[in-house]
Amino acid sequence: MESPSLALIELLGVVAYGELSGFFRIAADAELAPSLAESIRMAELAHVEFRHYSLISAHIQSLGVDPEVAMAPFVGAFDGYHERTKPADWFEGLVKVYVGDSLATDFNLEIANLLPSESQQIILKTADSSSHIEFAVSTLKSAMAIDERLRGRLALWARRLVGEAIAQAQSLAAEHDGLFELINGATMNGSHTEGASELVGLDLGRAFIRLTEKHTQRMQRLGLAA
């Protein structure tokens, strides 16, 4: 078996640990749920993240790489993100699930385009959680309909989440050679870089525009300015 490139393993490691840390965070934030019904919805969401993590972890293993080794470089960044974005209450927790989970799904769809076929199939399987977060949307809309101040607070909160996520993504790319080459090789010369020979390059500018557009649409669904 040809050994996978550093860029591929780094991409898979990022996605795997993103799902795993999402699992832990959603399970913990379920404590904020006002009743059993809502905490069950959160447990179900956390479970979906765990299933995604398991799929990617098994795939990394099948490429001959220890999943823990692939994920380890990204633990600090994700844990730092979650540390800096602890929801103050149940509604902030729901916005975080909605914004964060959706951004992660969109990010995964973008990078799926860069990957060799088998890895691509795995990543596409992890982009199925949108139906599970409808309950976040409906709960938030009902709550904001009767509390205008909540709407303002949650709009600020959503912007902070996106800002933290972008800052995190930038420093991840800057600090990891495989990710850096993949992104900069593609944006600087449009061709494949040496370190990521089986990967297609990412057009970072366009990807960023697409991610931002989708985020804006989601905020509009909630009745929030992005």
Next chain:
Amino acid sequence: MESPSLALIELLGVVAYGELSGFFRIAADAELAPSLAESIRMAELAHVEFRHYSLISAHIQSLGVDPEVAMAPFVGAFDGYHERTKPADWFEGLVKVYVGDSLATDFNLEIANLLPSESQQIILKTADSSSHIEFAVSTLKSAMAIDERLRGRLALWARRLVGEAIAQAQSLAAEHDGLFELINGATMNGSHTEGASELVGLDLGRAFIRLTEKHTQRMQRLGLAA
């Protein structure tokens, strides 16, 4: 469909919420893990609890009862138990997984004998977690081999966990009519009680002896006095 007895629904509700609260607690206690490898093991354990919860919840639903309604009466007791037994560090967390998960499995095996066939099959499926907790045993043994004071502290901690669990079980039985009738009907006259017509009575004395014996064996495996 004949409607299920109060005692059956209460038993299933207790077991379902026990698994769900175990899921949340193990996921939260994974924060104490010293490294990624250990936090992954905890995530896997939490995931097993969630699968058990899902099985029982779906079964309750199939009996025509809302699982949330069946679980709701037991939320306070389990949450209280977890609140009073928050591990102070990673090793206490592992002992809690080992002692608590095993006691729950043994308890489920005991009550499985009381249930109609279909419910029995479901409960037996939830008694499969022992292979997943072997890592707790080996990690604890290694740590105690090099720290004799840890051994003393963890022996005390395990006794406290069992004490709290028994106190909780007693108050659950005392406060819920179906569970009360099932247990007392069986121990007082050895026959089936009216409120639990399709259930076989529990011989509480013998069950308690079996649970205690198994706990003692587990403590011996760790090299701890029960």
